[in-house]
Amino acid sequence: MTIPDVISRSDTDAAAPRHGHRFLLIGTGTIFAYHLPLYHVPVHAFQMINKFGLAESLRTKYLDDLASHEDQQVYYSLFSEGHWPLKEIVDGTRDSLPVELERVTVDSAGNRTFTKILDETTATCRPQDVVFYKPLDATTYPDNLTCLAFGQGSEVHLAHQLAAPPNWDEVITTTQPVGFQQGDLDHAAAVVIPTIKDPKGVVQESPLVKGKTYKGLIGTREVTFTVGRQGWWNNTSLNT
Template sequence: MTTPDAASTDGSAAPRHGHRFLLIGTGTIFAYHLPLYFVPVHAFQMINKFGLDAQLRQTYLKDLSRYQTEQVYYSLFTEGHWPLAEIVDGTRTSLPVELERVTVDGEGRRTFTTILDPTIATCRKEDVVHYRPLDATEYPDFLTYLAFGQGTEVHLAHQLAAPRNWDEVITTVRPSGFQQSNLDHAGAVTFLGIKDPKGVIDRSLLTKGQSYEGQIGARTVTFTVGRQGWWNDTSLNDH
């Protein structure tokens, strides 16, 4: 099965089948798997780190600096529908990847354009931060995100529950109260002042430049919303 997010839309002649991982961050660069509810091989929410060569890292950071204020994302595309569990259990230690710039038009259509030819990324099971199948998890009562990152660079990914839903990753500004032990294992941040919409929405409930307070367990964390590193409310839910 091919969806707009599983196929190149940059003018190439034929659809491409494989996994995509969104690149998040500038210090420690994280890879966020592009999930799809109804495509079994992609029906996983996964956050991990890859070993990236110097050219790929430099190309990504340089291009990101050009589009920092625009709705432009970055992904690694790797050919083939192999099981993501191969990374988790350590049987896969490397994969060929192409760096893509992902642009979004006025109607929300994404175009994936290769900006760096294939290279090899390495992977280790100890670098998997979060891995969970998109099963029929009930919607939470309140908005919930997963926190990950390194040091003062903290990112939040919307915790996916039952379909239909939306997929989002943001980078925070001036985060406070987060502990590295939470970030290492994608601790859940609950926003007690924001009811979960229990369905799909077409824009973020977290406004860029606005400050928020959330809870990780009994501890309060605060942050200001920074750059959005991914958004999907369409192909995520396609049958």
């Protein structure tokens, strides 16, 4: 199964004609790209966080549209047509890719619709801008909820670290992060949340409650954060 790209068409619509990579846009100061992983599609079976060089028109459109939908379950993705290997970004054999900006909306049944809001432009990429890259090859679940921390300065994001399938995929932006170091964010340090047991499977809603403050551990060092905006959620196509 692959995830289609058509204007205002559900992610469950098998008739969509094009296939490729999607990268969720996360952040406002520094904009990060989070690859949409799929366990059972080999070319997409990777969890990846990186930064692209984005055209100013794309940055402006994304930031303006995000500001208009800040309190809604709306996400933003870059679609790049083709099943090229992500490792081309990591090893530096690819330095650019065509992308279209999409607004991703979710209905009451949880179906996602990807709507193009900016025509194709070119994004640039460099291996030194890859924050995290790992195949989805874990065979066991952790004992406690574990996230990957990334961001810049006071803007800290957490992506659910994907272990064994089935699972769920999520990215949130924190508010009031305390104790995070830039070195943690530059290399997507693992943050363990001791008070939340890993569900060891699919969940229907995030274990991280918006507005609630949590303590986490990076190694033995304590960090704290409050859950802010959800930048991505997937508990369906990730697993099928």
